[in-house]
Amino acid sequence: MTTTTPPPVEMIGRELSHRGRLGPADREHALAAVQQDELDVVVVGGGVVGTGAALDAATRGLTVALIEARDFASGTSSRSSKLVHGGLRYLEMLDFALVREALRERGLILTRLAPHLCRPVPFLYPLQHRVWERAYIGSGIMLYDLMSLGGGHSTGVPFHKHLTRKQVLRQVPSLKKDAMVGAIQYYDAQIDDARHTMGLARTAAAYGAHVISRTRVTGFLREGERVVGVVAEDLETGQEVHVRAKQVINATGVWTDDTQEMVGGRGQFKVRASKGMHLVVPKDRIQSATGMILRTEKSVLFVIPWGRHWIIGTTDTDWTLDKAHPAASSKDIQYLLDHVNAVLERPLTHEDVEGVYAGLRPLLSGESDSTSKLSREHVVGHPVPGLVVVAGGKYTTYRVMARDAVDEAVRSLPFRVPDSCTEKIPMVGASGWEAAWNSRVRTAERSGLHVARVEHLLRRYGTDTDDVVAIVAGDASLGEPLPGAEDHLRAEVVYACSHEGARHLEDVLARRTRISIETFDRGVGAARPAAELMATVLGWGPDQVDREVENYLARVAAERESQEQPDDETADAVRLGAPEVVPIR
Structure with a gap:
């Protein structure tokens, strides 16, 4: 009798990383796939709860689509205090259940789910x-x-x-x-919230979810009272997309009320x-x-x-x-x-x-x-047949919120669905993290990068660092620092587009990296070099590169001017003066 030796954890991690690519071709494939057959679940919203729900559903064996109007984590999930914590002030409020739950999740994220981040x-x-x-x-x-x-x-x-x-x-x-x-x-603990949310989206894709950003849900498909899918617009092409599903999960955070209004009537709760x-x-x-x-x-x-x-x-x-x-x-x-x-x-x-x-x-x-x-506890509701809404909560307990939302959705499915297993599912880049960290000196010698650079990469990409190093091996110039943001390598911009779903300059400077808040010029100096690198992956011409740079510079100027205004109303009016990202058409 012969036995098969299971692959090492590091190899499992490499396979997940490959399957979890969110490059341009992967997006096109996902857009085509979601329009072919009825899915089990469509998740609306690419924040931490939405990406967590997509991962939860996919790891239960369900067919899943995740649709995000902007970029992953472009709302609340990239603008937190970057903390994973139980919340001492909630303990003072005697909210013991919330604190206990959050502390349990903190331990899971630190030790198993995302130790690299x-x-x-x-x-x-x-x-x-x-x-x-x-x-x-x-x-x-x-x-x-x-x-x-x-x-x-x-x-x-x-x-x-x-x-x-x-x-x-x-x-x-x-x-x-x-x-x-x-x-x-x-x-307590801290986390790069935007990279973590994007990593959840990639992990969901690795387990079979169809993950699509820059696609805005504009309405719901209905059969009588029942919701049977969503109507969306691909903001990059203007194409209308119809996605049919047995259940739709609304995980749109502060936009929950707006999304609920699309189905008519008053929601079960207000955000x-x-x-x-x-x-x-x-x-x-x-x-x-x-x-x-x-x-x-x-x-x-x-x-x-x-x-x-x-x-x-x-x-x-x-x-x-x-x-x-x-x-x-x-x-x-x-x-x-x-x-x-x-x-x-x-x-x-x-x-x-x-x-x-x-x-x-x-x-x-x-x-x-x-x-x-106001309450930081979350709630899950089923306002109309076929539609589940999840709202409230805090970043640390995203996995519990996602699990509860999927639990509610699968109750209405016509077949038995396994329980959630996401407490055992490390995200891409996490499996083999300790071994990779211990081998950082060898990685530096092999790649020709300084060990401090390798440590920077490991803390951002975990075991996916090998993929970034491979990009540098193919083009040594990409191992050079990014002009205007020397903490980052040029290869990181390329990787953000080829693997991490970045579609626009803002995606890279504000979320795949933190250049927009970690440099005194807010990323102005890095804007054109980064856009030119993105063009090599996304197929931009000179005109699109110029539009991306101009749009980002307008965003920075509007933010700076808004921060000189005396109150919310005037600051908001000034910030709205900057245009949204320019579609690639």
Whole structure:
């Protein structure tokens, strides 16, 4: 009797990566495939919940399409605080179930699902009072740590510890001496949200989902009262696309109410948008070996390590204006600067700010006027036959939201469907990550890249780094830094188009990389070199390259001008002055 040796985990990861390509030809194939036969499920919305739902459905053996109007993670899922956390403030609100669930998901993402994109990050909680506050906050953080043990797997982060004022100042020399009497240091995790969401879309494609971006759902197919599919427009060609499906899942976040209106009648629940705004400043502007969490009069403020930068955020204000491009005003920026400067020895100024971004949280609408008190729990509904709606929640619990939405959808399918298995499914680039990291010196020697470059690639692409290295092997010039954004290789732009579904310059500069918020010129210097590299994969001519660059420069100019406006209304009006991305026709 002969036995077959299973392939190593690394080879399984390589096969997934190959099947999960989202290049131009893959998009064309997906567009043709979804119009041929009735599918089991169509997911509308390419944010973290939508991509998670597509992956959940595909790994249950269902036929699936994922349709996104813009780019993957182009809304809320690329504009978060980049944290995977349980939420200490929800613990203070006695929402133990939400915190426990989020901590379990944090452990899964850190240790199994996306270890290449997610890593532990320390935070200091400065204390203002000597006795009662240390006992009060300390007991809460201890409970936080203990609750993270209940998931049946590694927490992925160290336990908290108490620090004296002297110990705090050793770790954070930039902190004012009178800003605290001591501190508690605890750990959460951070993630590149946009790359993670895009990775979920690729993983869904690897398991058979038809994944299509830049295609806007304009209506629903109906048979009587029942929804039997969607009508969409391919924004790149203007073609109308009809996709029939047994069930449609609406996972459109802050656009939930708009999508529900397409089927007529009032939805089962309402979603309210809350704007969260963040600043990005260089690492050397704050001397600290740890992140910080500070209380404000409304919520909490994070100072988050982010590579060679800090992210400072967030605000929490009601937003009723344009949902696609929420604008940050000068008032928002000053609010964050004032609060962080209250504890810094050397204040930050507007000149220290490299990047600014604002995102909208989809909160379940309640009676409170304060968005910070609206629910972060999610709900799933079935407003009409054939249509499932999922809304609310927080980034960390995306997998649970996706699972619950698919659970609701499959109840109406005429055959038995297996339970969700996504807690066991690493995303592309994750399988064999530790082995790849341990071999980084050999990879550097083999590729001719500096080991620091290889580490950068491994933290962004995981085991898919081999694919990027292969591009460099085929053209040594692509191993050179991208002009205007030297932290990135030219090959990363090519890979973003050939494998990661990037269709426009904004997709690359704002989401496949973070050039738009990590350079003082907001990516202006990198725009043309990046567009010319994209042209080699996407088949652009000189006119399209020019249009892409002009569009991106207009976007940056509008954002800069909006950030000088005094309030939301004027900032929104200015930001809307920039055009949407230009279709390739």
